[in-house]
Amino acid sequence: MSGISHFTTTLKLLSDPARLRVLAILEGNELTVKELTTVLHLGQSTLSSQLSQLKEQGLVTFRREGQYVFYRIPRHSPDSLEGKLLRTVREIVPEAEWYERDRRTLKKIMEERQEASLSYFREQKTQNQRSPGQGWESVAMAFLLTLRSVRVVDLGCGSGRLAALIARAGNTVIGVDNSPEQIRLANQMYHTEETARTGTLSFVSAPMEETGLEANLFDLAVISHALHHVPRPLDALSEAQRILKTGGQLLILDLASHQEDWIQEKFGDFWLGFSEDILTDWMHEAGFSNIRFEISGRDLEYPAIEALVLSGIKPS
Numbered sequence: 001m002s003g004i005s006h007f008t009t010t011l012k013l014l015s016d017p018a019r020l021r022v023l024a025i026l027e028g029n030e031l032t033v034k035e036l037t038t039v040l041h042l043g044q045s046t047l048s049s050q051l052s053q054l055k056e057q058g059l060v061t062f063r064r065e066g067q068y069v070f071y072r073i074p075r076h077s078p079d080s081l082e083g084k085l086l087r088t089v090r091e092i093v094p095e096a097e098w099y100e101r102d103r104r105t106l107k108k109i110m111e112e113r114q115e116a117s118l119s120y121f122r123e124q125k126t127q128n129q130r131s132p133g134q135g136w137e138s139v140a141m142a143f144l145l146t147l148r149s150v151r152v153v154d155l156g157c158g159s160g161r162l163a164a165l166i167a168r169a170g171n172t173v174i175g176v177d178n179s180p181e182q183i184r185l186a187n188q189m190y191h192t193e194e195t196a197r198t199g200t201l202s203f204v205s206a207p208m209e210e211t212g213l214e215a216n217l218f219d220l221a222v223i224s225h226a227l228h229h230v231p232r233p234l235d236a237l238s239e240a241q242r243i244l245k246t247g248g249q250l251l252i253l254d255l256a257s258h259q260e261d262w263i264q265e266k267f268g269d270f271w272l273g274f275s276e277d278i279l280t281d282w283m284h285e286a287g288f289s290n291i292r293f294e295i296s297g298r299d300l301e302y303p304a305i306e307a308l309v310l311s312g313i314k315p316s
Contacts, residue, residue, distance in 0.1 A: 003081075006057070006081065007081060009057060010057050010059070010081065010082070010085060011085075013053055013054065013057055013059070014085065014089065016050075017096070017098070018040070018042065018046075018050055019050050019053070019054060020089060020093055020096070021040055021096075021098060021102060022036065022040065022047075022050055022051065022054060022060070023054070023059065023060070023073065023086065023089050023093075024089070024090075024093040024096075024099060024102065025039050025040065025102050025103075025106055026060060026071060026072055026073050027073060027090060029072065029106070030063075030070040030071065030072040031070065031071055031072075031109075032068050032069060032070055032071075033047060033048065033051070033069065033071070035109050036051075036071065038105065038109060039102050039105045039106050039109065040102065051071060057082075058074065058076075058082055059073065059074075059082060059085075059086070060072065060073055060074070061073075061074040073086065144165050144166055144169050145169045146169075147166060147169050147170075147171050147220070148169065148170050148171070149170060149171065150171050150172075150219040150220055151171070151172045151173075151217060151218045151219050151220075152166050152167075152171050152172070152173045152174075152218060152219065152220045152221070152222065153173070153174050153175075153176060153211075153213065153217075153218045153220075153221045153222070153240075153243060154166070154173060154174070154175045154176065154222050154224070155176050155208040155211070155221060155222065155223045155226065155236065155239075155240060156176070156177055156178075156208050156223055156224070156225075156226025156227070156229065156230070157175030157176055157177045157182070157186065157203065157226075158177055158179075158182050158186070158226070159182055159185040159186050159189060160175050160182075160183075160185070160186030160187075160189060160190045160201075160203060161189075161190075162222065162224055163175035163186070163190070163201060163203070164186075164189075164190040164201060166222075167200065167201035172200045173200070173201050173202075174201075174202050174203070174204060174213065174218075175201070175202070175203045175204070176203075176204045176205075176206055176208055176211050176213070177203070177204075177205065177206075177208075178205065178206060178207040178208070179205070180205045183203045183204070183205040186203045187203055208223070208226070208230060208236045208239060208240075209230065209232055209235035209236045209238075209239055210235075210239060211239055211243060213243045214243065215242050215243055216242075216243070216244070216245050216246070217243050217244075217245065218243055218244050218245060218248055219244075219245060219248050219249070220244075220248060220249050220250075220251065221240040221243065221244055221248065221249070221250045221251070222250075222251050222252075222253075223236065223240070223250070223251070223252045223253070223254070224252075224253045225253055225254055225255070226254075227252060227254050227271075227274070228254055228255055228269045228270060228271040228272075228273060228274070229268065229269060229270055230270065230271075231270055233271070233274075233282060234282045234285060234286060237250070237282050237283060237285075237286035237288070238285075238286045238287070240286070241286045241287045241288060241314055244314045245314070246314055246315070246316045247313065247314065247315075247316065248313070248314045249311055249312070249313055249314075250283075250288060250311065250312050250313075250314070251309070251310075251311050252279070252308075252309070252310040252311070253296075253307065253308070253309055254273065254274060254307070254308055254310075255269075255272075255273035255274070255305055255306070255307060255308065256273050256274065256275070256276075256295055256305070256306040256307065256308045257272065257273040257274055257275040258272055258273045258304060258305050258306070259272065260272065260302070260304055260305055263305075273305070273306075273308075274308070276293045276308075279293065279308075279310055280293060280310075283310070283312045287314065287315070288312030288313060288314060288315075289312065289313055289314075289315045290311075290312060290313040290315075291310070291311070291312040292310065292311050292312075293308065293309075293310045294308065294309045294310075295307070295308055296308060296309050
């Protein structure tokens, strides 16, 4: 369709009050056909015809969400024909006699949506149930994205998954592990692909007690479920303190002290977790301050074992 044909066709569409009402009520909202018919008091077939014409001219679009179809106004460039016409519509429709009535009905529909959600959670049986996708891994990944433009060392990085996630958020990351095989896997899986989209990622084969990295280099050091494999944990904490900048943070994720000795054979653990007292003492001895220790909860698969989170700051 030529520019002038598109222009005249669009103007004809906007000359109909019913279609103006559709655009006015969709401004800033996504609504189903049922909700639109409730607001506009139009039959479903009539409304479907209006929506089809508006969609053909690019003034509305839709998306499917399960059994529902939601209509909305697509984003347009302010300088496009559609952008200019929709801006004009927004400016003039509040003068229409139907505008405030439609807004009141829309407000009632939005309140009903909220009430439907609240009524679901009033049922005791639905409280605190885990819903699909509501895992701690997604929460952890979301918080990783809050890190920006910092230097991070992942001590005991294993095959590099956590290091890659931190790099992907836009940071400079070095992963350290004493296993050449793990470092080989890390390089194979992450270093050659688009992992560090806006950051950098590299891996070093070295023990975390003696990394060989430059002192005062990193903003954050992470030891994630690796300290219980280290024969000399205090040496690892001291090395982390050495390579951190003043004000840098050490974050440890590990297991709380337990008596499940089968874990040593199955997972190669050296230590059966750590108590708060011993970890806190080691952190002080290594030179950290502002030490915080939290038990983060039991493992669903191994309920006899609890996880811990500990952090400390390298003081000035």
